[in-house]
Amino acid sequence: MNVSTKWLSTYVDLSGITPQQLAERLTLAGLEVEGLESIAHGTNLVIGEVVTCEPMPDSDHLSVTTVNTGSEVLSIVCGAPNVAAGQRVIVAQNGSVLPQITIKKTSIKGHESNGMICSLLELGVDPKSLSESQKSGIEVLGTDAPLGGDPLAYLGLDDTILDVKLTPNRSDCNALWSLALEVGALLSRPVYLPKAQSYPEKASSLMVGSETPKCPVFIGKTIGKVTVGPSPLWLKRALNAVGIKSINNVVDISNYVMIETGQPLHFYDASKLAKPEIIVKDHLKGIVKTLDESEIHLHHEDIVITCDGHSIGLAGIMGGDDSKIDESTTSIVIEAAQFSPAQIRHTSRRVNLMTEASLRFQKGLDPMAAAKAVERSTQLLVELAHATELERTVMFGQPDSSPKTVSVTPEHVRTLLGTPVDTETILDIFTRLHFDPVIKGDRIVCTIPSYRLDISVAQDLIEEVGRFVGYGDLQGTLPVMPMTVGGYDARQTMRNRVRSLAVGYGMHEVITYTLVHANKTIQGVNPIPDPDSLISPLSDERQYIRNSLLPSVLESVAYNQAHKQTDFQLFEISSLSNTKTNEERLVLIQAGKQTLSRWQHQERAYDFYSLKGLVEGILEELGFSSQRLSWIPVNDHPFFHPTQSVKLVLDRTELGILGKQHPLIAKAMGMDPVYMAELSLEPLLKAKATKIKYTLINKAPVVVRDLALVVDRSVSASQLEKTIAEAAKGVLLGIEIFDVYTGDRIEAGKQSVALTLRLQGESTLTDAEIAQTLKAVTEALERKHNASLRG
Amino acid sequence: MEHIQHDVLAALSAAQTKAELDDIHNRYLSKKGIVNALMTQMKDLPPEEKPAFGAKVNALKKTLEAAYDEAVERVAQAEILNKLASESIDVTLPSTKPDVGTLHPLTIVQQAIERYFIGMGYLVKEGPEVERDFYNFERANIPQDHPARDMQDTFYINTEWLLRTHTTAIQTRMLEDYAGATPVKVICPGKVYRKDDDDATHSHQFTQMEGLVVGHNISMADLKGTLEGLAKAMFGESRVIRFRPSYFQFTEPSVEVDVSCHICNGKGCSTCKGTGWIEILGAGMVHPNVLSMAGFDAEKVSGFAFGLGVERVAMLKYGIDDIRHFYTNDLRFLSAFKRFE
CATH class of the missing domain: 3.30.56.10 (Phenylalanyl-tRNA Synthetase; Chain B, domain 1)
Incomplete structure (x- = not known):
C-alpha cells in the first residue's frame, strides 16, 4: 500500500x-x-519569475530569458515552447541535481545560460499524473508562488x-x-483525525436492504444539489501521490474517504436510479455492465446491487455503468456496506477484476468504518462540492459495536517474550494503542478498538508489547527442558546410508519433480495403480502425481546426454506419495563408461553386471547378503532390454527391476540406452537385516581346486553354484567363477564355465576326503545339468 | 701381516661389485688363499712362538672376514639402490582417482541443518506429501475461506486431499501424535508444493524445514537463541540475527528472522540489497489455537516454531542464481557440491 x-x-x-x-x-x-x-526529485530548486523572454536569433525553438529568483537575476536559455515573460516558474540553479542531469553554467550558441527552467517531468514526477501540456512544456506556477521559495513545497510535491x-x-x-x-x-505523539460535522438533514426517501447474509450491513445516504467540478489542487495531489487519478470532486471524494477510512464507497447518480431503492441480492443470473464497460456474467454466488429489479453493480468490486457519476450529476446516493470478504475474493478472481474496493473488502474491514466514511464524505461533499440538500442516513443491519475485551497478565508477557519488561511499560504501550488498559487483580484488561480485528487472545496483546519494545535487545537463550535424545529414525537412517554409499560409489544424487505428464504415469517400474491427478494443474506437463520414480530421473538423464555429458552414475531416493500409500523408492542409473585412467587405458563400459554390483553392494551395506537375493530374468517389460533385465527378489519379496533400458525406448526418447534400476525400499524396512556374528577363524588349511565345465548355455551360473553348494555341503568355503567361454573352440549351444572351489574342513582334509567331495560335485553337476569336465 | 691387513681392507672398501669381492675373497680368504697360507708358515717357527703367531693369524682372518661380509652387504645395498634408480616415474602424471559422487545440494544443506538440531536433542519427523486438507490448513489455524486455501495457490487432488503447501502439515500431525505430552522437540523437513509458475526465484516444488518445540515456559528468547545457533552453523560464527514482527497463522507473536549478510558482514552488498540483512526464516510462538486443537493445555505450555526454505539457504550459501537448477540436475551443477562448507 x-x-x-x-x-x-x-x-x-x-x-x-x-x-x-x-x-x-x-x-x-x-x-x-x-x-x-x-x-519529485531535485536539489537547489527555487521559484523564479521570467522577466524577459526573447527568441534566440539563430534557433527555431530556443528562447533567451532572464529570470528573477528574488535574490538575483539569471540569464537562462530555455527550449520549452510555452515559456513567456511574466510566468512564475521552477528554476534549477547551477549545481542543481535532477534525476537525469546536473545543472552547470554553460554557453549555447554564444548565449550564457545559468540554470534551467523545469518541467515536472524533468523533476521525475510520474508521467501518469501529468497532462500532455505538462509533459511537453515547463511548469507554469500560479502568480501566488513566492519568489525565491521552494517550488516543491508550493506544489505539494515535497512528499x-x-x-x-x-x-x-x-x-x-x-x-x-x-x-x-x-x-x-x-x-508517542498525539493524533488529530477530522471531527465529524453535523448538518441539517431532512427525512430520507431512500430504501436500502439486503437479501443475502453476505451483506450484513448496508448504509445509504442521498445528497442533493451537488456541483460536480474539478477538485482543489491539494486533493488532486493527495490522490496522485498514492497513484489514484483525479476525475472530479465527487469521485475524488469517494476515493479520498476510502483511503482515510479504509471503507470502499460507491456513489450513484440518484437521478439514474429507477427508484430510490437499493437491495443487495445473490442467486441472480444475467449480466452486469460495470464502469469499465465490461460485461460480467453473474454466477449465483455473486453479490449484486439491484435497483427496481435490475442489477446496477457488482457489489464490492465495481459499480454499474448506468448509474455512474458524470458532469451533469446533481444528486447522489452514497453506498457504504459490509460484504463477505471471501465472496468478494472469489468473484473478483473469477471475473479477473482487482479494484481498490475489492482488495479492501477481501482483507476485512473495521465494522464501524462504513458509518465513519458516510459522515466524512458528507462533510467533504458539503465543503468541496457545495452540497446543500442532505437527507438522513439510512441503514440496513447493524454493525457489531459491542466492545471486545482481552486480558493478559504481565507475568505471561514476560515469560512468553523471555524478557523482563516492567508492568508500567506494558500499560504505557496499551494506552498508546488506545486499548484503555485497566488492572483487575493480576490481569490487565484491554478494551480493543473496533478496527483492531487482529486482537482476540492474550498472545495478541503480548505481540503488541513485543513489537513496541522491539526484539533488538532480546538476549537469546536455549530452552530449559528435560533432556531428549535426538536423531534419525530407521527410515531416515537407511536413506542416509544408501546416499553415502552411492556417493562413495561415484554416483550423483538428483532430485526431480513430483508432478509429471499423464504419459509418465504408465512408463515406470511397478507403477502404483490409479495415480492421483490435480483438479487444476499449472500445465499438462505437471498434472499427475508420479507413481514411479524412473521416468522423472530419465528426464535428467536425457537432459545430460543432450548436453554432451554421457558418462555418469545418478541416483534418486524419494517417496512416492498418494492418497492411499507412501512408498520410498530408489533409482540407480549407469550411463556410458567409467574412466579410471585414460593414459593407462583403464576404462570400463557400464554393463548389467556393474549395475548388479551396485545393487548388491548397497543391499549388503543394509544387511541383506547376496545369499538372500534372487535375480529372476524379465523378458517382457516394455521399458527394459528383453534379455538383460531382472526382477530382484529379497527372500520372497520383490524389490523392483534392474537392467538395460530397452534400446527402442531409448531411441524413441532420443537417448543412449542406460543401465537402470528402480527398487522399493519399503520391504527393506520390514525385512530383518542379517546380524553380524563373529565366528572363530578356522585354522585348518584351505584346499583350492579348479573345475572347467562344459554345459548348455541355458544353464545359469547360479544353478551351477547351487548344485555345487549342495554337493559340497559342509566343506565348501566359496565358489568363484573365473572364466566363461562360448565360441569356436566349443560345441555350438554350449559354454565353458571355469570355477575355483575353496574347501575347508574342521581339521585338515585328507586327500580321500577331497577326492570324495570333488566326485560328489562332478556327479551332481552331470546328473542335474549334463555338465562334463573339460579335458 | 700388517701389510696384508692393510691391503685387503683397502681393496674391500674400494670394491663396487660382487665380482670384485669374490676375487678378493679367492685371493685372501679361500682355502688356498694367502691368509690360510700364513698358517702353513707356522710349522717352521719355534714352538714357543707358535701360539702367538697362530693367534695373530686368526685375528687377521677374523678381521678380514668381517670386513668382507660388511663389503658384501654394502655392495648388495648399492645394487638395489641402482635398480630402484632405474625405476623412476613421472609423479606429475594424472592419478587413478576413485570416482566419488555428490549429494544433491538440497540434501547437503538439509543434513547440515539436521545435524545442528539433532545435536540439541531434536527428532527428525516427516509426513506424507499428499496430505489431508485438515492437517495442512485446519490444524494450522488456517480456517475455511482463508486466501491460502484458494485453488489458485494450492494443488488440490479433491476436496479432501492436496499436495501439502508447507511442512507445517508435519508439525500439526506431530502435535497430534504427542497428544499433549511434552517436551516436543522436532524438525520437519520435506518437499512442499505451491501453484507458482517456475522462474528464477519461484518453483512449484521446493523444500522446507520447520522446527517445533513445546514445553513449559518456552519463550521468544529461547527461539532467538536457537536460531542464532542455526545461523552460525549455516553461515559462520560471526553471524547475528534480528527479529522483525510479522504475521503467520500458526504463531503469535510472529517474527521474520534476518541473518546478518555473510557476504559483506552486514556492510551492505548486492546479495543483501544494501541492507546488511538477509531474510531467511519465519518464526514465532505457537498459536494457542494450534496447541489446544492438538490437545495441549495452552494455559500451561508454550512453544516456538520456525520454518525456512532449503533452496533459499542453499542459493545464499553457494551463490546459486536460479532455483530451477536444483531440479534440472545438470551434472556440471551437481558436481560442484563436493562437500558441505
Missing part, C-alpha cells in the same frame, strides 16, 4: 522525523516498508511515498486514519 507521508502528517506530527526514520520504525514494528520514493507491505492481520492500516493512530502510538 502506498502511503503519502505528507498526507499522513496532516493527522500526526512528523516533524523532526525523516521518511527514512519513519520507515525504519514502522518496519521494526511489523509494518514492513518495502520502498521509499520521493514524488515521500512509503510502500508499506501490510501483513494480513494488519489490514486495518489500509485506512490512513488507523495507520496514523499506529504511527502516533509508535512515536
